[in-house]
Amino acid sequence: MKQARDAHQADTTTSRPPPSEVDIRAQLQRILDNASFRASQRRRVMLQFIVDEALAGRGPRMKGTTVAIAVFGRDETFDQQSDPVVRLEARRLRSDLDSYYVDAGNQDPVRITIPKGAYVPRFEWQNKATATPTPLPDAAPPDAALPDPDPTVTPSPEAGFPAGRSRGRLILTAALLAIFGLAAIAAAFFGLRGAKPEATQARTPALIVLPFEAFGDIDEMEMIASGVTEELIANLMLFQNFRVYSTTASFRQDAGADPVALGRDLGVSYVVTGIMQSQNGHVHLRARLVDAQSGEVRWSGSYDKPLTPSDLIGAQRDLAVAISTELGEPYGAVNEAVAQRMDSDSAPSMPSYACILRAYDYRRSFEDALLAPAMACLNQAVVRDPGYADAWAMLGWLHLDAVRMDVVAEAERPAEMAAAFDAASRAVEIDGSSQRALSALAAITFYQGDYAAAEALQRQVLALNPHDPDILAQMGWRLAVRGDREGLTYLEQAVARSANPPGWYHHMIAVYAYLDGDYARSLDAAEKSSKLGSAVGLSFAAMNHAKLGDMEAARAELAAMAEAWPLIGRDPAAVYRMHQATDEIVEALVAGLKEAGWTEPATTME
Incomplete structure (x- = not known):
């Protein structure tokens, strides 16, 4: 004892x-x-x-x-x-x-x-x-009479612009790469810690996809189920008759959450649930669309497919079309787009497909220890399947992440950026209409400083899918951070299109309200992410509290900012410039932090 x-x-x-x-x-x-x-x-x-x-x-x-x-x-x-x-x-x-x-x-x-x-x-x-x-x-018998309260959201950090080096729940992400769920990429610019989403006043029906449950005789089944969930969310983003909760918001929920409770707490109209089970080389998928007001099952579907990427992609396509049709979207151009983007004559091998899963696994958490294995796996995948555009695109993203997440030494950054650009360019050469490939190349080009070319590429992505709030937000964020107020229009559209917009959608809205002297509005926008633990959001909140005369709150936000991401505590200008902000924006924000009480650390002479 x-x-x-x-x-x-x-x-x-x-x-x-x-x-x-x-x-x-x-x-x-x-x-x-x-x-x-x-x-x-x-x-x-x-x-x-x-x-x-x-x-x-x-x-x-x-x-x-x-x-x-x-x-x-x-x-x-x-x-x-x-x-x-x-x-x-x-x-x-x-x-x-x-x-x-x-x-x-x-x-x-x-x-x-x-x-x-x-x-x-x-x-x-x-x-x-x-x-x-x-x-x-x-x-004594097991405790079978435990209370069963309404499900509570478990917070989980989102990937991206570090909200701190401490990362939370890691969900295996983005399999079935026929349409790219851009939530992971968008969050890479300004990521947040997760928290319970607030109910949003309905404009159009809101839908949330719960993480699909996984059972079976292979270790990768949970990984595959996570991929199906994420890609289904991305596909549903194509339809404009309803709003879809983002991938990160969906993965905060428990797979067994009560749909009626979600309707009450989050304001959703419909809930999609699914179970996947593998056995003897096949996968059986059962999905349901549940009315969140009545708990009634509005639609259900069952699929038995061989355990190969191409057949799973077909099942996912059927799911997206069936759900969107049930919600009132007629068959037509959007449904056809889903079918075309999910059909592939060159499906990857399972080992290469697993490398994509590993890459998304890293990109959801941005945990340094996962980068090298994912990078090594993708390097093997592009040798094994050189025509696999998604593998090249993800390889480009990881090389970019190695630079902007401070994983590689400063001397190695030019080579990493060159490798990122080469990989993404190869992806676009293979499939010039791939949202995944174009998005990767647009982001890398932006971080290389070629803003005009990056904008042109992102507009191509926007033309392919004008309804996805993450694509709108990326377009808006890049324009706004470079001083173009047109970006605010895209960001506002992204907020309106999203059932529960991530806090980073509000970052540049907060910046421009601050520049315009509307500190109350700026603080309101900043708190959309500061309350979730985002270091960048906390920095914006601090300077607005100071302008509004609440120095105690400003100091508290500064302390939380430095704890969440030590680099921004030491050198906020470097963080803002890292993401290509203009000198005018950087100077104004640093001045605001100084008013809030931030002081530049003293340097020592050797």
Whole structure:
């Protein structure tokens, strides 16, 4: 029993001892038995294993290799850099536990958590007033009468302009690359920490796609299901008769969230749910469209497809068309566009397809450790499938990210930018009408400083899909950050088209309101992201609080800004210029930060 006590930290807020081994094992069984704990079977085994190891006193010796061998069937040659399976599954398990504790487990006596950066679990009392030890499951039935409150959104950081180096839940993203979901790219410019979306007053019906659930006999099934979810969202963005919640907003929800509760809390009209299951080389997909007011199933579809990219793309196309038709969009040019963009005569091989998934996995979190494996995989993919435009496009994005996320040394940046441009150019050569390829080339060209060429490319993307709010926002953001007020029109259209616009949509709106002296409006726009933890949004909020005379709030925002992203705390001008802001904008913003109390760090002479 001493080992069990040593395996976890004591409750420092009270004098009572920490949970005993009996309490911990009872809680573990309670979690595993509860239907609302939606972890895959592999992650359930992982949770059981790490708890057992901690209680046995072997926690301090538990490494990623230990878990990989015991849980995931790897051998002693396991390399965490080239195979991030343990790190990814640990991240998902943390999210599974978080979701459990905000719902069915919110009254459980013991909380089991897995600290970031480690695999050794922590055990602590969840309800401080509850000190009664819990009997083992074989001494009493599992807690089957736990309350079932309305689902609560679990915050998760969005990818992009760092809201801090601490990243949250990592969702495997953007498979099925027939139409690119531009949320990941758009968020790359000014990313935010996630938070519960606010209900939006309906203009047109709003729809949210919940993360598709995954089961089956292959490790990649969850990755594929995440890809189907993300790409379905991107495809639905083509239709203008309804608004679609962004990918990041969708992935904040639990797959089993109550549609009626989502309708009440988020203001959505419809909810799309799906389950994917693989068996013997085939995948079975079941999807439903649910009325969020009545809970009535308005449409359902079932698909059995071979486990190949081309057949899964076909199933996804059918889903997008069926859902859009149910919501009133007639067959016509938009539906035809979906069909054309999702059909491919040159479907990639599964290994290359997996490399795309790994690249999107990195781009959702921008976690440095995931960049090198994704880059290596894509380099192999373009050799294996040289005609795969998506692989070239994603390779271009990763080279660009290596520069603007400060992953590579300054001396290496010119070579990285050249590699980014070459890869994206190759993608456009292969498929000149690909939104993915054109978007990558537009972004890279913009960061090379060729703003006119970047604008021309982005306008091509906009012509291909004029209804996607992320495409509108990218167009608007780039124009506005270079001093062109036309960009504000695009940004306002993006906000109007989006069911729950990301905070970065409001960044340049905040900047121009500040430049115009409308500090109340600027603060309102800045808080759309500052309240989510965005370092850039916090910087805008600080300067507006100062202009409005609230210096205490300004100082608090500055402190939060520096904590979220130390670079902007040291050198905000460098951050603003990194994203190509004009000198006029940079000078005005830095002056505003100085009024708010920011001071330039002192330099030391060697």
